[in-house]
Amino acid sequence: MARTTGSDGGRTRSAIDIAAKHLIARVGYEAMSMRQLADEVGVQPAAFYRYYPNKQELLFSVMRGHMDRVLAAWEAESRSAHTALEKFCAFIRFHIRFHVERRDDVHIGNMELRSLSPENRAIIVELRARYENSLRDILDDGMDTREFAIDDIALTTRAIIAMITGVMVWFRTDDRLSVDEIAEKYVEMGLRLVGAKKIATTRTGGRNVPVGPKIRSL
Numbered sequence: 001m002a003r004t005t006g007s008d009g010g011r012t013r014s015a016i017d018i019a020a021k022h023l024i025a026r027v028g029y030e031a032m033s034m035r036q037l038a039d040e041v042g043v044q045p046a047a048f049y050r051y052y053p054n055k056q057e058l059l060f061s062v063m064r065g066h067m068d069r070v071l072a073a074w075e076a077e078s079r080s081a082h083t084a085l086e087k088f089c090a091f092i093r094f095h096i097r098f099h100v101e102r103r104d105d106v107h108i109g110n111m112e113l114r115s116l117s118p119e120n121r122a123i124i125v126e127l128r129a130r131y132e133n134s135l136r137d138i139l140d141d142g143m144d145t146r147e148f149a150i151d152d153i154a155l156t157t158r159a160i161i162a163m164i165t166g167v168m169v170w171f172r173t174d175d176r177l178s179v180d181e182i183a184e185k186y187v188e189m190g191l192r193l194v195g196a197k198k199i200a201t202t203r204t205g206g207r208n209v210p211v212g213p214k215i216r217s218l
Contacts, residue, residue, distance in 0.1 A: 088139070100168060
């Protein structure tokens, strides 16, 4: 995605962000050079500093942008769910479908948190906690309404986040199951983990599957 010198500023910054994500995911933050990034975008190396004062701020911008988009998208999608059971099913579907389409962001978030400055790392950690606490709040609500039976909510929250994030490691588009089918399998596993008391089901292909609000593709 080359941009020539003198391209529109907003488009050039967007091209820098996209190229940076691909490069960091491929070679790592420390190994990525500004020369590589400039060549990828099609600008002079000096042009990079019109948009970012240094490489650290570029990494922070990439990671902060991803977390802002996750939080905004989940907030919008969660409005269609009402009960704790519905919200729980929606969260699992949303997390898998949203992140499968953004593997570079997921990889960078997992591998490059250590590369952030202490101040920038604290901001990203806080945003992650806010997102993960969305799930914990759902589990808390489910316990209050007796929809779930959970011994350790904090541990269960971490276990579910790890389980559904792991899909990004192994999923391939040519696998025998589609993203939607995998999401439904993970909803079933998640419901067992939280000891769901009441599961609405529908007959699909001769078997019962949990029903929740359908998350549209993002």
